Amino acid sequence: MTTVRETARTFRRFSLAVLVAGFLAFPGSLPAAEEAANSCFSCHNRLGGRLGPPAREFFSSVHREAGLTCVSCHGGNPSLPGEESMSPKYGFRGKPAERQVPELCARCHSNIAMMRQYNLRTDQLAEYRTSVHGRLLYEKNDANVAVCTSCHGKHDIRRRTDPQSAVFRSNVPATCGKCHADPEKMKPYKIPTDQLADFEKGVHGRILSGKIEGKNPALAPNCATCHGVHGATPPGIREVANVCGNCHSQVASYFRESPHFTAVREVGEPKCVTCHGNHSNRVPTLKVFSGTGPGECGSCHEPDSKAIEFARNVRDLLSGLESGIEEIGKDLSEAETSGRNIDRLKSALDKARNKLTEAGPVIHTFSIERILPLVQESDAFLRTARQEIRNIQDEQRQRRAVAAYAVTMLVLIAALLGVKLALLPRTPPEK
Ligand code: HEC
Ligand code: HEC
Ligand code: HEC
Ligand code: HEC
Ligand code: HEC
Ligand code: HEC
Ligand code: HEC
Ligand code: HEC
Ligand code: HEC
Structure with a gap:
């Protein structure tokens, strides 16, 4: 005869087996041996609310891979099946405070x-x-x-x-x-x-x-x-140029040549982030040179200062190049449809663009002598490009003139033939 106690035990064993099987089929399960040895995991894994997730999350952590267990951080005795395992006498520390x-x-x-x-x-x-x-x-x-x-x-x-x-x-x-x-x-x-x-x-x-x-x-x-x-x-004031300079080393080295680098050391500004923002790292448009808003040249420099004269010069040079490049870009797309060979035009325009791009970092020297050569080279390529466009346009014009001449001649011939036909004596209809 089986006692109530034995039935309960068998039932418990049975349900444990079901649970273990269930855990094995479940992605969040520990290997059976680890599971059995870790009452903290097996009990908490079955709990809901705030008590269950720690067990399930721990499963995919680097710490479990490294062989840590719940006890490594919380203390306690994982070989005891009940809540007794969480007794302070086994060094259980509970939930650590943030502090x-x-x-x-x-x-x-x-x-x-x-x-x-x-x-x-x-x-x-x-x-x-x-x-x-x-x-x-x-x-x-x-x-x-x-x-x-x-x-x-x-x-x-x-x-x-x-x-x-x-x-x-x-x-x-x-x-x-x-x-x-x-x-x-x-x-x-x-x-x-x-x-x-x-x-x-x-x-x-x-x-x-x-x-x-x-x-x-x-x-x-x-x-x-x-x-x-x-x-x-x-980052501290001086560190900022270094932090940015870790990656933007070329810009940073030009910046170190500039009067601004000295200014940063003396008065703390303008740093990289004064002009580019801490987090938005915007690339300023040409307005930076004429504006007076935060980070724009006019926010620190007087209208009649050398700095603003420099800003005005740079802006005029850059905007001249930008609009030149844009204009030729439009002509280029027209020339593309004409079926002409535009390789030389394309190459000159690319070179003009590249020189302008090269000038971007060099601007950080804030020295006209350093920027001018690049601007001039870019401009020279633009002139070549313009000449190419003119050649293409001249050629197109000539072709169009020849075509127009041919059409006129054809029309003329047709008209003359018409006149001639009209003047021919009509043959009387045969009877
Ligand atoms: C038989 C189930 C069971 C076992 C085994 C078990 N726990 Fe718990 N644990 C609980 C319950 C239930 C609570 C909630 C107790 C409460 O709110 O008073 C709890 C609470 C906790 C808490 C939160 C304490 C707090 O201050 O909020 C931690 C941490 C914890 N257990 C870790 C462990 C560790 C480590 C082990 C193994 C050494 C372990 N548990 C074993 C059931 C268990
Ligand atoms: C403010 C967020 C933050 C805090 C607070 C923080 N960490 Fe980190 N930790 C990180 C980041 C981000 C990385 C990744 C660094 C990387 O990719 O190189 C990291 C990396 C690590 C690494 C990998 C090795 C290394 O040094 O790069 C360990 C270990 C680490 N942290 C432990 C800790 C410990 C211990 C504490 C508390 C004393 C802590 N962390 C506090 C954000 C933080
Ligand atoms: C009992 C020792 C122990 C405790 C306590 C511990 N760690 Fe770790 N932790 C390790 C070990 C060991 C590794 C290395 C695992 C590996 O690389 O395989 C590790 C790895 C890490 C990593 C991964 C580092 C990497 O490679 O990028 C982070 C992050 C980390 N632990 C953060 C923490 C934080 C946060 C705490 C506190 C809540 C903490 N650890 C508590 C032992 C511990
Ligand atoms: C690397 C250390 C570390 C390990 C390993 C670890 N815990 Fe925790 N546990 C913590 C920390 C830290 C907190 C406190 C989190 C907080 O501030 O809410 C915490 C909180 C808890 C809580 C309370 C959750 C709540 O929201 O109140 C429970 C329950 C818990 N852990 C159970 C476990 C169990 C079960 C394991 C093993 C499967 C385990 N922990 C392994 C560090 C650990
Ligand atoms: C748990 C919330 C929390 C998280 C996560 C956090 N911080 Fe903080 N952080 C704060 C609080 C609160 C302050 C204090 C603000 C103060 O005193 O101005 C602070 C201050 C700072 C400050 C100083 C701000 C100042 O000038 O006063 C910096 C920088 C910072 N955190 C960066 C980070 C970074 C980077 C990360 C991520 C890797 C991070 N924090 C993650 C809460 C957080
Ligand atoms: C970890 C490296 C790294 C750090 C540190 C860094 N940057 Fe960058 N930054 C980049 C990369 C990569 C790009 C994209 C460049 C590209 O277009 O190829 C970029 C782009 C930019 C651009 C836009 C350039 C463009 O042509 O569109 C600005 C402006 C900029 N960063 C400013 C800063 C400033 C200011 C700091 C310091 C506060 C900084 N960066 C720190 C890596 C970095
Ligand atoms: C006084 C304002 C100012 C400061 C200070 C400044 N920049 Fe710039 N930066 C500019 C301007 C203006 C441009 C746009 C040039 C252009 O139109 O091509 C630019 C362009 C850039 C670009 C895009 C470069 C490119 O290839 O066109 C990056 C990256 C950059 N700056 C990073 C930095 C870093 C890093 C620092 C600090 C070491 C810094 N800047 C300091 C004004 C500034
Ligand atoms: C490219 C570098 C860079 C990156 C990336 C960056 N920061 Fe910053 N952050 C800075 C600089 C520079 C400052 C201003 C420091 C100063 O003024 O001395 C700053 C300031 C802060 C402050 C203080 C704000 C205040 O007004 O007091 C917090 C907070 C902060 N950053 C959080 C963040 C968080 C969060 C992220 C990611 C989402 C982040 N930062 C990404 C460079 C960076
Ligand atoms: C946050 C303030 C600040 C901003 C913004 C700023 N500068 Fe400066 N700049 C200075 C300081 C400070 C000096 C050194 C003292 C002086 O010569 O006025 C300086 C010096 C100069 C010089 C050398 C002047 C000389 O007399 O030799 C030039 C050129 C210059 N800046 C151009 C610019 C241009 C262009 C811009 C906009 C793209 C700009 N700065 C934006 C603060 C600023």
Whole structure:
């Protein structure tokens, strides 16, 4: 005779078998051995609300791959099946507060011996402490700032090279934006919340998210490239030219020749971002030279200064070239339909364009002597192009004249023939 107790036990075994089978068929399941050894996982995986997701998310994390278990961060005794496993007597620490997270992660991540085998740096906590986030956390006890888990996730932490990671190159802007684009969260700090939106509109953001065809997203900066990965502070005044210069090295080297570079060191402006914006990295139009708005030359320089004279000259030179190139572009598309050989015209126009493009970075010397040669070369190619157009047009005109002459002659001949026919004596109809 089986006791009630035995029936219950058999039932429990049976349901455990069903559960294990179910977990094996389920993508979020641990291998049976790992599962059985880890009561934390098996119990939490069945729970709902806030208690279940940690188990399921942990399943696909880099930490599980590395052999960590729930106990690595929470303590406890995973070989006990019930809630007894979560007793403080087994070192169970419960849910860490935000304030405790950096030290919790750093127990391992600042451990050189442990991290060496994974070829990971161990300076995250040290850097984090120097960041605006870290300083507010440690000095002001402000837990609204980013801690390790705000950027990396809690249980679903993945490698930075995993496209699903919150810190994967192109996911970083959205991760920072969770707070920095949220007016509610940023309200107490009175700083703008437009960085993400501006960044996404700008060239960098569009390249990073793969929206500009032919540009490699891996070469574009994300928020952390400029602000530092763990030392998230705005780059200092002098650093900015260096940060931008890491990638725009040619522009930066021209900029270092310019009176502005000296000015940046003396009065702090104009930096790269004064003219290009922090996050929108706009390319100024020619209006920058004549305008007085933020970042435009007239916002700092007096109308009768040498600087504005320079600005006016550059604007006139550039706008002359731009309109010349545009005009010839139109003539070129007409010439294309004419069936003439336009190779020389095309090549001259391309060269004129290239010289103008080359002048873009050189403008940062803010020296007319440096810019003029390129402008002159571009202009020389434009003149060649114009001459080509004229040749083509002359040729076309000649052809048209010959054609018109031929048509006239034909009409004339036809008319003469007509007259002649009319004058011929009519033969009387035969009877
Ligand atoms: C038999 C099921 C079961 C087992 C086994 C179990 N837990 Fe829990 N766990 C729970 C329940 C239920 C709660 C909610 C308790 C509460 O709200 O008081 C909980 C709460 C937690 C919390 C949140 C505590 C908080 O302060 O909010 C953590 C963290 C946790 N468990 C980790 C673990 C770890 C680590 C283990 C293994 C050592 C483990 N659990 C084993 C059922 C379980
Ligand atoms: C790398 C460290 C780490 C590991 C490993 C880890 N956790 Fe956590 N867990 C945390 C942190 C940090 C929090 C606090 C998150 C927060 O601030 O809401 C947390 C919170 C929780 C909570 C509370 C969730 C809530 O919203 O209240 C539960 C339950 C939990 N963990 C269970 C588990 C279980 C089960 C495992 C293993 C499958 C596990 N954790 C593995 C770090 C870890
Ligand atoms: C018990 C030790 C331990 C703790 C605690 C721990 N980690 Fe890890 N973590 C590791 C190990 C080991 C790896 C390396 C895994 C690998 O590369 O295979 C790792 C990898 C990582 C990675 C992936 C790095 C990469 O390759 O890009 C991130 C991110 C990470 N951990 C963040 C955290 C955060 C955030 C916390 C705190 C919530 C934390 N870790 C707590 C041991 C730990
Ligand atoms: C403000 C967001 C943010 C915070 C806070 C943050 N991280 Fe990171 N972390 C990142 C980003 C972004 C990367 C990816 C860097 C890359 O792609 O090179 C990263 C990379 C890592 C890596 C991979 C190795 C490396 O150094 O590049 C580890 C490990 C790591 N973080 C651990 C931590 C720990 C531990 C903390 C807390 C002390 C922390 N992180 C806080 C954003 C953050
Ligand atoms: C959990 C929310 C949160 C996340 C995620 C976050 N931050 Fe912050 N951040 C803050 C708060 C709060 C401040 C404090 C604002 C202040 O004091 O002006 C701050 C300050 C900053 C500052 C200094 C602003 C200033 O001049 O005062 C920079 C720069 C910054 N964060 C960059 C980043 C970057 C880059 C990321 C992503 C890699 C990021 N943050 C992710 C909450 C967050
Ligand atoms: C190309 C470099 C670059 C990138 C990319 C970048 N920033 Fe900035 N950011 C800057 C500079 C430069 C400043 C201004 C620093 C100063 O004025 O000293 C700044 C300022 C900030 C500030 C302070 C704003 C204020 O008005 O006080 C925050 C917050 C910030 N950035 C967040 C972000 C976030 C979030 C992203 C990604 C969506 C991002 N940044 C991307 C360069 C960059
Ligand atoms: C991680 C590298 C990187 C950093 C750092 C960086 N940029 Fe860029 N930037 C790029 C790339 C790549 C492009 C696209 C260039 C192209 O069109 O081929 C670009 C484009 C631009 C453009 C538009 C150029 C055009 O022709 O459309 C401007 C303006 C610009 N960046 C300004 C800045 C400024 C200002 C900073 C510093 C605050 C900066 N960048 C930092 C990589 C970077
Ligand atoms: C005083 C304003 C000013 C400053 C400071 C400035 N730029 Fe520019 N930048 C311009 C103007 C104007 C153009 C557009 C030139 C044109 O029409 O081709 C430009 C063009 C660019 C371009 C596009 C280049 C191209 O190929 O056409 C990049 C990239 C750029 N700047 C980066 C930078 C960087 C990096 C810095 C700092 C080292 C910087 N700029 C400082 C005004 C400025
Ligand atoms: C944020 C302020 C600021 C902006 C914007 C600015 N400059 Fe300057 N510029 C300076 C400062 C400061 C100096 C050095 C002091 C001086 O000569 O006035 C300087 C010097 C110059 C000089 C050398 C003048 C001389 O007397 O030798 C030229 C040329 C110049 N700027 C051109 C420009 C042009 C062109 C623009 C617009 C594309 C521009 N600047 C935008 C602040 C600015």
